[in-house]
Amino acid sequence: MSSATRDQRPEPPQHRARKRFGQNFLRDPGVIMRIVRSIAPRPGERLVEIGPGQGALTEPLIEAADGVLEVVELDRDLIPGLRVQFFNYPDLVIHEGDALALDFAALKGDGAALRVVGNLPYNISTPLIFHLLGAREAIADMHFMLQKEVVERLAAEPGGADWGRLSVMAQYYCRIDALFTVPPEAFVPRPKVDSAIVRLVPHAELPSPAIDxxxxxxxxxxxxxxxxxxxxxxxxxxxxxxxxxxxxxxxxxxxxxxxxxxxxxxxxxxxxxxx
Structure with missing residues (x-):
């Protein structure tokens, strides 16, 4: 999208972050671009963003993906703003609802494996990861912003205090890469904890397959x-x-x-x- 077109785009309605949805909106341009570089989206890929919020990450993702993107947003009050903000992208698909209830395998269908990204609310991050692990055969990779503590648990090694059920189950199914930390000042409102970016790549072949x-x-x-x-x-x-x-x-x-x-x-x- 040209800078002229971007300047002519209508401003989305103002929205106040809601605690019940665990909303903290990413604002730091440097962090946003570092996340996008880590994802390295390319045209023709099936990108799905969970929790686009006010579109801070959505914009560079959709431009990198040549205008094709699917997003999942639970907060109905944010949907009109996203439609206004991205009115010039007819191939943007907005799924209104809870990502925990979305059938990602059905979403993939007969198409290419999904690349799932998102700034996940702290209050649903662990159950959502387990939900996505259940749909791993439909997923090429996942890049998430999570509470730093959760990323440390995902990427932990045996013997440490962070090693637990989440570590075991995630590493059974995926390769885990903790990428970088994001400070509270990158968000509005500021969370009380640090965040971090993590990459999960489902194993093509399980290193230690379970019979059951x-x-x-x-x-x-x-x-x-x-x-x-x-x-x-x-x-x-x-x-x-x-x-x-x-x-x-x-x-x-x-x-x-x-x-x-x-x-x-x-x-x-x-x-x-x-x-």
Whole structure:
């Protein structure tokens, strides 16, 4: 879009950020462009932005994608502003509703895999990530702005305080790259915590495939239910300490010391015992 056309575009209505939607609108141009460079969108790709808000990230994304973009916005009061702001882009598709309820596999259909991006509200970031992991076969990659603490958990390594259920499940399905931190002053209103950008790329082939992924997820949930207790205590309803030792896993270890592969080994052992 030319600068002249941009200058002639109507101003969108003013909007006050709503706490119930966890809204913090990105304003820093330098941060915005750094995010777009990290995503590196190209014409012909299927870009989906979750929570476009007032369009700060939407504008450089849609220009890089040659005018083709889909956005998902829950706040109905923001929709008119987006339609005004991007009236010159007829190929912009706005999905009005909750991204947690959106069927991303159906959205992909027979088309190219989706590239999902967004400044995710802190209050739904973890459940939304799990929802997207469930649609991973429809997704090429994901780039999200999240609370820094959540990014640290996603990218954590076994043995640290940040390693937990989210780390295990995300890394089972995806390669995780923590990219850079974003300070509170980049937003209006300012959040009380730092944010960070993370990239999730679904594995083409799982490094440690589980025989039964639902069972694996249950094992991970149970293992981390009480982090201060040993594996033998946390998993005592599923297998004995002797069975853990036979797998080469010390039963007195804490769950946060186990790798994805070790947790998969436990789940696969249980799957092999199932009738």
């Amino acid at each position: 992924e639902a069972l694996f997820a249950d094992v991970v949930r149970q293992a981390f239910a009480q982090r201060r207790k040993t594996l033998r205590n946390n998993l005592k309803t599923r297998l004995s300490g002797e069975a853990l030792a036979a797998l080469g896993i010390d039963p007195v270890r804490r769950p946060q010391t186990l790798s994805v592969a070790e947790l998969v080994a436990i789940a696969n052992h249980l799957a092999g015992e199932s009738p």
